[in-house]
Amino acid sequence: MLWTKTFIPTLKETPQEAESISHKLSLRAGLIRMLMAGAYSYLPLGLKVLNNIQRIIREEMNACNASEVLLPALQPMELWQKTGRDKDIGEVMIRFTDRRGRKICLGPTHEEIITDLVKNHVSSYKQLPLILYQIQTKFRDEIRPRFGLIRACEFLMKDAYSFDKDRAGLDINYKAMFKAYNRIFTRCGLKFLTTEADSGVMGGGVSHEYMVPAKDGEDIVLFCPECKSAKAFSRPAIESEAGSRIAGKEGNQETCLKCGRSYEKKNTIEVAHIFKLGTKYSARLGANFLDASGKLQPIIMGCYGIGVSRLIQAIIEQNNDKDGIIWPKEIAPYKVIILSLDVTDEKIRNLSFKLHEELKERGIEALLDDRDERAGVKFKDADLLGIPLQVIIGKGSLKDNTVELKVRGSGEKIIKPKADTLKEIENLLNG
RNA sequence: CGGGGCGUGGCUCAGUUUGGCUAGAGCGCUUGGUUCGGGACUAAGAGGUCGACAGUUCAAAUCUGUCCGCCCCGACCA
Numbered sequence A: 001m002l003w004t005k006t007f008i009p010t011l012k013e014t015p016q017e018a019e020s021i022s023h024k025l026s027l028r029a030g031l032i033r034m035l036m037a038g039a040y041s042y043l044p045l046g047l048k049v050l051n052n053i054q055r056i057i058r059e060e061m062n063a064c065n066a067s068e069v070l071l072p073a074l075q076p077m078e079l080w081q082k083t084g085r086d087k088d089i090g091e092v093m094i095r096f097t098d099r100r101g102r103k104i105c106l107g108p109t110h111e112e113i114i115t116d117l118v119k120n121h122v123s124s125y126k127q128l129p130l131i132l133y134q135i136q137t138k139f140r141d142e143i144r145p146r147f148g149l150i151r152a153c154e155f156l157m158k159d160a161y162s163f164d165k166d167r168a169g170l171d172i173n174y175k176a177m178f179k180a181y182n183r184i185f186t187r188c189g190l191k192f193l194t195t196e197a198d199s200g201v202m203g204g205g206v207s208h209e210y211m212v213p214a215k216d217g218e219d220i221v222l223f224c225p226e227c228k229s230a231k232a233f234s235r236p237a238i239e240s241e242a243g244s245r246i247a248g249k250e251g252n253q254e255t256c257l258k259c260g261r262s263y264e265k266k267n268t269i270e271v272a273h274i275f276k277l278g279t280k281y282s283a284r285l286g287a288n289f290l291d292a293s294g295k296l297q298p299i300i301m302g303c304y305g306i307g308v309s310r311l312i313q314a315i316i317e318q319n320n321d322k323d324g325i326i327w328p329k330e331i332a333p334y335k336v337i338i339l340s341l342d343v344t345d346e347k348i349r350n351l352s353f354k355l356h357e358e359l360k361e362r363g364i365e366a367l368l369d370d371r372d373e374r375a376g377v378k379f380k381d382a383d384l385l386g387i388p389l390q391v392i393i394g395k396g397s398l399k400d401n402t403v404e405l406k407v408r409g410s411g412e413k414i415i416k417p418k419a420d421t422l423k424e425i426e427n428l429l430n431g
Numbered sequence B: 001c002g003g004g005g006c007g008u009g010g011c012u013c014a015g016u017u018u019g020g021c022u023a024g025a026g027c028g029c030u031u032g033g034u035u036c037g038g039g040a041c042u043a044a045g046a047g048g049u050c051g052a053c054a055g056u057u058c059a060a061a062u063c064u065g066u067c068c069g070c071c072c073c074g075a076c077c078a
Helices: A021-028 A044-063 A077-083 A085-092 A111-119 A167-187 A280-285 A308-318 A346-361 A375-385 A395-400 A418-430
Strands: A032-036 A039-042 A066-068 A074-076 A094-097 A103-106 A130-139 A154-164 A193-196 A207-213 A219-223 A230-233 A237-240 A243-246 A264-278 A288-290 A296-298 A300-307 A336-340 A366-369 A389-393 A402-407 A413-417
Touching: A021 A032, A021 A308, A039 A044, A044 A066, A044 A130, A044 A154, A044 A167, A044 A308, A074 A077, A077 A085, A077 A103, A077 A111, A077 A280, A111 A130, A111 A154, A111 A280, A111 A300, A154 A167, A154 A308, A167 A207, A167 A264, A167 A300, A193 A219, A193 A230, A207 A219, A207 A230, A207 A308, A264 A280, A264 A308, A280 A300, A300 A308, A336 A346, A336 A375, A346 A366, A346 A389, A346 A395, A346 A418, A366 A375, A389 A395, A389 A418, A395 A402, A402 A418, A413 A418
Parallel strands: A066 A130, A336 A366, A336 A389
Antiparallel strands: A032 A039, A074 A103, A094 A103, A130 A154, A154 A300, A193 A207, A207 A264, A219 A230, A219 A264, A237 A243, A264 A300, A288 A296, A389 A402, A402 A413
């Protein structure tokens, strides 16, 4: 892709609206723009990142024999009244009445909808287990949207639902999802913790949260440095510039239950939450099946959510330096950026375009900075965007018949004979 | 919703305390010249209902009131 043909509005200064690092960098690198509080537009670079995250999620979900569906955002209120969650969820749900007087809401989550769907088509134990998932926009009228994509009123979620004939089946699927999630977040370049958590409004029994340690994270986790166990913490402790402040309820468990060590508090971003739902939804909505002995049973369910759009910023929180973003390889919007330092020089220009084509032929997506800008501007923007590998084409490389590469993460600069360019790029990307 | 902060060209901000001439600067944008490997210099330009409405006043970006928007802290959550 040519820079001049796409839309990458980078900013030299941080817009007033941003406070957290990831929010600032998302705006500065031209990934997103705010339309209103809690609603963001994804620009070309942001969308590419979002798509890469989705690709990883799909690969790992499909590997668990989960099948992708896409459910409506428009939902009838009746279904929510049947489970009683219309009251539990309350004001967070965006509701309205259509022209025919139907009571409608914009889906904040989809347990009711998926259960209703499965109810009509699963009637035998022979059809179980079943895992369905979707990547879809959720709507929540959040009390306080904040930190850009971290807490938005319209956001992208991956939600998976497992349907089993017994508890043992649920345990198997739950474990499979747990492992899949570990792979997903590792591939996203994240360091993360898992905690046992409250299931809250979702209901059911066991649940785990995936928490990404980040300076500006909203959630506090108690982490045991000894046995590496972690625990959700309901009392937030915010380190502010004015000093540390503690608010909320007292009397929480301060030492590790397993080894007695004192917990460390970590600020984190919750990127996923998985639940063993049991029969809460199936029983209330009548999603039953006939077991091997011909007895009617409610389907045993689990649900598994990932905050997809939120992940963009969670990843940035853990992968940045003073110059900008440092994308993990699988997430990067482009693998390579070619800095054509002087596009008015025909030789430099031709060499840059030629490399761009050659990379394309090899299936390597590169961004070619073909703007008529000074070198300094291109260096700064390339660092800001965080594309893993920079190929710098200027007078120097032309003269010596060499190519100059810079690895964004390490800052390492590599000079190689021009003939080895493609080989070296492939080595660096695969290494 | 409660507490705090902010709102002035696309972006960052000055000016508001103490009302006073055609509302400023930097960045960005357009055109020319000089530059050209880490966000250049220079000249000439374009671009603003000073968040909105109402009020006070000879006179309002500036004072008063109401409303709206955005950010931060709390309850909520992927």
